[in-house]
Amino acid sequence: MASVSRLLAVALVVMTAALLGLGGTCHAARLLADLPLPExxxxxxxxxxxxxxxxxxxxxxxxxxxxxxxxxxxxxPELPVVPGVPLPQVPAVP
Incomplete structure (x- = not known):
């Protein structure tokens, strides 16, 4: 049974190979690269x-x-006038 660390190591190797340009060297990729583009x-x-x-x-x-x-x-209608309310005088403060 494969451990997690071995799986991560294989994934790292595959990603490194793909990033370095070694991913296009398989047989199918070489055959596709050799084919001419159709007109x-x-x-x-x-x-x-x-x-x-x-x-x-x-x-x-x-x-x-x-x-x-x-x-x-x-x-x-005319509004009734409100009578003014007389206010008491405020005594002066000594």
Whole structure:
């Protein structure tokens, strides 16, 4: 059974190999690197359809706006006057 320290050591070796550039040396990577890139034929650009113009709308006739009737002013009731409360004189401090 593998211990945790042995697993961490293997992971460290694999990461070091990948960072140093040794990760691309496997058989499949060499075979893929030797293959030439395939030529892709150019795709013709499709023609864009003509966009129809925006139709003009008929002009809407302006209707006359009737005048609003005036609102009668309501009478305001008079508020009763509060009688003044006489304040006593404050004696002077000696």
């Amino acid at each position: 892709v034929p150019g795709v013709p650009m499709p023609t864009l359809p003509d966009v129809p113009g925006i139709p003009t709308l008929p002009e809407v006739p302006k209707l006359p706006v009737p005048e609003l009737p005036s609102v009668p002013k309501l009478p305001m």
